[in-house]
Structures are given as C-alpha cells and as structure tokens.
Amino acid sequence: MxxxxxxxxxxxxxxxxxxxxxxxxxxxxxxxxxxxxxxxxxxxxxxxxxxxxxxxxxxxxxxxxxxxxxxxxxxxxxxxxxxxxxxxxxxxxxxxxxxxxxxxxxxxxxxxxxxxxxxxxxxxxxxxxxxxxxxxxxxxxxxxxxxxxxxxxxxxxxxxxxxxxxxxxxxxxxxxxxxxxxxxxxxxxxxxxxxxxxxxxxxxxxxxxxxxxVDLKRQKQVKYAMTFLIIALMIPSIYFAFKLYEEKKYNEKVNNFIENEFTNKGLTILYKKTRYVTLPHKIELAFLSKKFSPKEVAELNQKLKFYKIENTKLQIRQDTTDLKRDILNEIGSEKATLNEKDILIAKLKKEIANARIENAKILPEIKILFPEISNISIAKHTFNESTDSARTVPVMVYQVHKKLPVSSKRKLAAWLKEKLQSKELEIYEEQMLFENSKKKK
Missing domain, CATH: 1.20.1080 (Glycerol uptake facilitator protein)
Incomplete structure (x- = not known):
C-alpha cells in the first residue's frame, strides 16, 4: 500500500x-x-x-x-x-x-x-x-x-x-x-x-x-462560498448538457425516420431543415420530383409517433418559388458560394487547361509524317502582352539533324494549324549539331 x-x-x-x-x-x-x-x-x-x-x-x-x-x-x-x-x-x-x-x-x-x-x-x-x-x-x-x-x-x-x-x-x-x-x-x-x-x-x-x-468559522465561510459557487455554476451547466443530449437524440430519431420513410424508398430529398428550438419542433422537407397529397402528409405526421418523435410537425415544401429562395439562402448561409480566391484558382486552372498542348501525343504523329524531326516543343505564347494588339499564338520548336526543305516546312505548318485549330502559328528549327561535334571528339 x-x-x-x-x-x-x-x-x-x-x-x-x-x-x-x-x-x-x-x-x-x-x-x-x-x-x-x-x-x-x-x-x-x-x-x-x-x-x-x-x-x-x-x-x-x-x-x-x-x-x-x-x-x-x-x-x-x-x-x-x-x-x-x-x-x-x-x-x-x-x-x-x-x-x-x-x-x-x-x-x-x-x-x-x-x-x-x-x-x-x-x-x-x-x-x-x-x-x-x-x-x-x-x-x-x-x-x-x-x-x-x-x-x-x-x-x-x-x-x-x-x-x-x-x-x-x-x-x-x-x-x-x-x-x-x-x-x-x-x-x-x-x-x-x-x-x-x-x-x-x-x-x-x-x-x-x-x-x-483563520478561525474555524472563517474557514467554513470560505467553504460555503465555494460550494455555493460550484452549485450555482453546475446547475445551469447540467441543464445545458441535458438539452444538448436531448437535441442529439432527437436528431438521431429524425434521421432514422427520414432514412426509413424516404431515402430507402428511393426518394431524393432536395431540402431538409430541422427546427428543434421551436415549439412544436418542425421538420421541413422538399423532394426532387415526388408530390405528396394532404392525406399522405397527415399519415407521415402520424408515423412520427412510431419513431418516438414527440411534439413535432412535419412540413413538406411543395411551393417551388419559396423553396428556391430558401435553398439559395441556405446555400449562402453555408458559404457554398466561391470566394475571390476560389474564383481566381478556377480561372487559372482553366487558363492552364486551355494553354496546355500535349507534346507527347503529337510527336509520334509528326515522326510518321516527317521522319527527319527527332523532338518537338509546342506551347501557346502571348505576344505584345499588356497592349491592345496582344495575341496568343502556338509556337513550335523542332529539332532535326538536317535542315528541312522549304516545302516540308510549309506542309508541317499547314498540318499543325489544322491539328491545333489555329489560324496563326510560329515555327522555329533547331539543328542538333552538338551531337555531331561530340562524336568527332
């Protein structure tokens, strides 16, 4: 011990x-x-x-x-x-x-x-x-x-x-x-x-x-004051914890009801809102295509008791105008709209996607048509940027061991314009002379 x-x-x-x-x-x-x-x-x-x-x-x-x-x-x-x-x-x-x-x-x-x-x-x-x-x-x-x-x-x-x-x-x-x-x-x-x-x-x-x-009386006063403070703070805290527990249990029952009565039956829920703080409590639902008659709504309200969901009214929203407004408000409250940062990222992604040219896929086709070409690099380039005459043109640089004839260059340019669906094109030739010089050494 x-x-x-x-x-x-x-x-x-x-x-x-x-x-x-x-x-x-x-x-x-x-x-x-x-x-x-x-x-x-x-x-x-x-x-x-x-x-x-x-x-x-x-x-x-x-x-x-x-x-x-x-x-x-x-x-x-x-x-x-x-x-x-x-x-x-x-x-x-x-x-x-x-x-x-x-x-x-x-x-x-x-x-x-x-x-x-x-x-x-x-x-x-x-x-x-x-x-x-x-x-x-x-x-x-x-x-x-x-x-x-x-x-x-x-x-x-x-x-x-x-x-x-x-x-x-x-x-x-x-x-x-x-x-x-x-x-x-x-x-x-x-x-x-x-x-x-x-x-x-x-x-x-x-x-x-x-x-x-400190005399015993003063010590007791300190203890009594602390006990009072503890009780005064604990009572409302326990009450709030109990309310939180009740709300969570209520939401579990509501989710169980929705799953069994709607989701498992293949119905698509478009809008859902639970109002626990109101008396009676409210469950608001809206569906993608299903329309409920007043009799069906009344039957569903009766079924709430089977799920032990007491003091609650089920409302099915079928008025499309008000529903659209509420859905838009809900989306706004949940910050579903893109902020400026997200918009900028999306814009940049789009620009990158538009500017991307897949060289690896084009090279094998070019080699079949023009065997002299060993490698290529194609990218979109903006000329005269920040001016009124700014234009974006595909630019191609190709590598060859021996210069292409003028007629082949024209054919290459015409083929590439058609391939890239571009009216303008810039082509530059690069001879691989350095490899020859290495071999001589």
Missing amino acids: NKILNFINLHKGEDDRAKVLENVVSNISFRGSNLWILACAIVVASVGLNVNSTAVIIGAMLISPLMGPIVGAGFGLGIFDFALLRKSLKNLLIATVVSLVVSTIYFYLSPFKETQTELLARTAPNIYDILIAFFGGLVGVIAITRVEKGNPIPGVAIATALMPPLCTAGYGLAIGNFKFFLGALFLYTINCVFICIATFIIVKYLKYTPVKQ
Whole structure:
C-alpha cells in the first residue's frame, strides 16, 4: 500500500514553496508589458474567431497571461492570504474589462460580422466545460508547483480556453446579441471559477502553510462560498448538457425516420431543415420530383409517433418559388458560394487547361509524317502582352539533324494549324549539331 501511495505522491519533485509563491505573485499583475501582451492576444484570438481559424485561436491562448490572476486567487484562498486574493481578483477584473473592450472594438470595426462555428461553440456552455476547466486547472497547478515545469503549461492554456469566450462576449456586444454575450461570459466564469477551485484543492493537498491562522468559522465561510459557487455554476451547466443530449437524440430519431420513410424508398430529398428550438419542433422537407397529397402528409405526421418523435410537425415544401429562395439562402448561409480566391484558382486552372498542348501525343504523329524531326516543343505564347494588339499564338520548336526543305516546312505548318485549330502559328528549327561535334571528339 505504501508503494502505491509513494507512486502517486505529489510531494515528489515539488519546487521550493517560497519560489512557487513568488512566481504566482509575479504573474498576477496586469501592468505594462502584461497588459500589452493581453491586448495583443485578444486581437489575435478575435481574428481567429472572425475567420474561423482554430490554429490562430490556439496561438492566442498560448500567449495569453490570463491564467496568472486566477491561479493567484486559488493560492490566496488556499493559504488564507486575503490580500493576495483581493489583488488577484482586482487584476482579473482589469484583464476581463480590457479584453471585453478590445474584442468589442475589433468586432465592431471588422467588416465580417458572420457568426462562425468557432464563435457559436462558445455561447452554450455545459457540464463538459466544467470538467475541462477543473481538470485542466489541476494539471496547471500541479505543473506550477514542480521543479521541472515540463510541457503541461501550454496544454493547460489551450484546454482551459480563457481567451475565446471573452472574445465571443465582445462579439456579442459588438453585434448587439446579448444571448451570445451572456452565454460566452458564463463559459468564461466557469473556466475562472473551476481553475481557481482546482488550485485551492492542490494547495490544500500539498499543505501549504497559511499566511495567518483563520478561525474555524472563517474557514467554513470560505467553504460555503465555494460550494455555493460550484452549485450555482453546475446547475445551469447540467441543464445545458441535458438539452444538448436531448437535441442529439432527437436528431438521431429524425434521421432514422427520414432514412426509413424516404431515402430507402428511393426518394431524393432536395431540402431538409430541422427546427428543434421551436415549439412544436418542425421538420421541413422538399423532394426532387415526388408530390405528396394532404392525406399522405397527415399519415407521415402520424408515423412520427412510431419513431418516438414527440411534439413535432412535419412540413413538406411543395411551393417551388419559396423553396428556391430558401435553398439559395441556405446555400449562402453555408458559404457554398466561391470566394475571390476560389474564383481566381478556377480561372487559372482553366487558363492552364486551355494553354496546355500535349507534346507527347503529337510527336509520334509528326515522326510518321516527317521522319527527319527527332523532338518537338509546342506551347501557346502571348505576344505584345499588356497592349491592345496582344495575341496568343502556338509556337513550335523542332529539332532535326538536317535542315528541312522549304516545302516540308510549309506542309508541317499547314498540318499543325489544322491539328491545333489555329489560324496563326510560329515555327522555329533547331539543328542538333552538338551531337555531331561530340562524336568527332
């Protein structure tokens, strides 16, 4: 038993406690460089959320100094250093306000106001976010108290994800969506509180010496306050997680219903939309060619109960004008239209395809007609580029050991014009004299 306890003992590899506390205190303050780093990290994270780039968001989380005051608050509670606790909370408030101001200004000025998936992911926290924050916080504090800090610190910065919720809250303020603002702020609060609680637990487990002796009543007050915070944050998080679970189960049932009743019967679905948030829930479908009578629609609505899809109305869209508009809106919302970059790539691909001449296929034909020719190179070349008289002409360079007669050149030009379907053509002859000179040597 002692061997097992020794194996999981956190006191092994522990750093000097005075040094740990010194590092914690030094990372609390948001003055000078720390404030500038925070503001820059917020801008980077906001850009990442704005363009839906996970890599950029991760980079912002790595350079963010937000963990400092949260860990400081946990240490302050753990050693009953209320001065450290007040200082940490004050600096956390400063950091939060600065972050909200910077992100709100960015999103207000940004021309792109579309709600990306990375932004949406931070607006509805649940119990899993609590688990991530708590266990991420545990790892972070354990790493801070080690002599060898190792690799966990960057991982904790990514896992606990303090920056994106703050930026999303700023986005909510910028576009006037207070549901986004409150949801993101709630996620940020969850992260802060549970990282702090994880820190408190590790500090207590490692038995850091309290700064001053606190009576039993005061200790109980601290515990009661933390318990209240945990319950206050866990109840809505559990509710959101339950709603998320319900929605996923509902979507599974709907997909099963659609597959059995339509897809497996060879019907092509042109449009599908599930509205879970409305009451009653709605399933909207449209088909490529099948038309349903009111009786058939009523029967399908009755079948929903067989699939345990309760409180739902099935609507089959058969009005083509409105349907076309909705499909176009759906395509637009899913960013199916090509952006400028895609258009440019498509244009360049087309130009390359048009300009390509397959020399390898033409050479065998030419050798049959003109055995003197040993090799060719044909490509389209633009003459007088960037002028009004610009023209693109096929240019051919052929290699021969002996000069072609004028009559053969004319025949070659006429044949190639017909082959390439071109009215103009440039032909150049290259004699392979260098091979002869090599043989003489």
